[in-house]
Amino acid sequence: MRENLVSVSSRNMAFTDCLTPTDVFPEGMGLKRKNWRNRIRVLLKTNSSHSVLHLVKHRPYRPSTDDVNQWAQSLDKLLSHKYGKTAFCIFLKSEFCEENIEFWTACEEFRTLTSHKELVSKANSIYEEFIKSEAPKEINLDFHTKNNIIQSLDDPTVTSFLAAQRKVYSLMENNSYPRFIHSELYKELCSREQAEHIRS
Incomplete structure (x- = not known):
């Protein structure tokens, strides 16, 4: 996409x-x-x-x-x-099912951040809220996409959630x-x- x-x-x-x-x-x-x-x-x-x-x-x-x-x-x-x-x-x-739009929105905000400290903080916040198992607003992601996010948490970039965001966008678009x-x-x-x- x-x-x-x-x-x-x-x-x-x-x-x-x-x-x-x-x-x-x-x-x-x-x-x-x-x-x-x-x-x-x-x-x-x-x-x-x-x-x-x-x-x-x-x-x-x-x-x-x-x-x-x-x-x-x-x-x-x-x-x-x-x-x-x-x-x-x-x-x-x-x-x-508002977790999908909330995750997409959080990713859009994440992509506007410029400082490394903010990226780390926001990345971990998104992970805790939407990605980890039993997260309060857990979204449906495949193992590979989820694992890539986990691997990037210590040193995230603005594209760390892009693959997951695209999957959620596609899910909203089609459903x-x-x-x-x-x-x-x-x-x-x-x-x-x-x-x-x-x-x-």
Whole structure:
């Protein structure tokens, strides 16, 4: 897979915008208990400054109908849009598989580091959280890829997680992403943006 598939310009990315369910939904409202229409309604009413509502209210971040339609063209286009990445994170959280996007995001952050000390610290943090056996957010990696990461932990480089990141990207591209594009969440986002476009 070409490197640019996993390297999206940081200018267009907001890597920390994956929200927790309680950032978006009021406490006590389970992600599985409401349909997507109600979820979107709550999402757009949420007052959290880190919520999608914050992005919607501020015109420079509001996606156009064209933006939302482009998310269906490729995972790369979806992840390069702040609002789109947040919507995808919410969808993955609803399916209890957000560890893949969180790992991908952590790898993107890792690749921006310049000091060796930061690389070592972040590499070990990523390993503890996502790679090692029984890690809290363990991702599915083959032995060879995992072993290469372990071997690089003492002296990591910005490409230490690249192979694993590509595998996780491919997994999202072939599994989670198609489900997102065919989900009620995405359809609801499309219909809302089209309605807003008509009203304006």
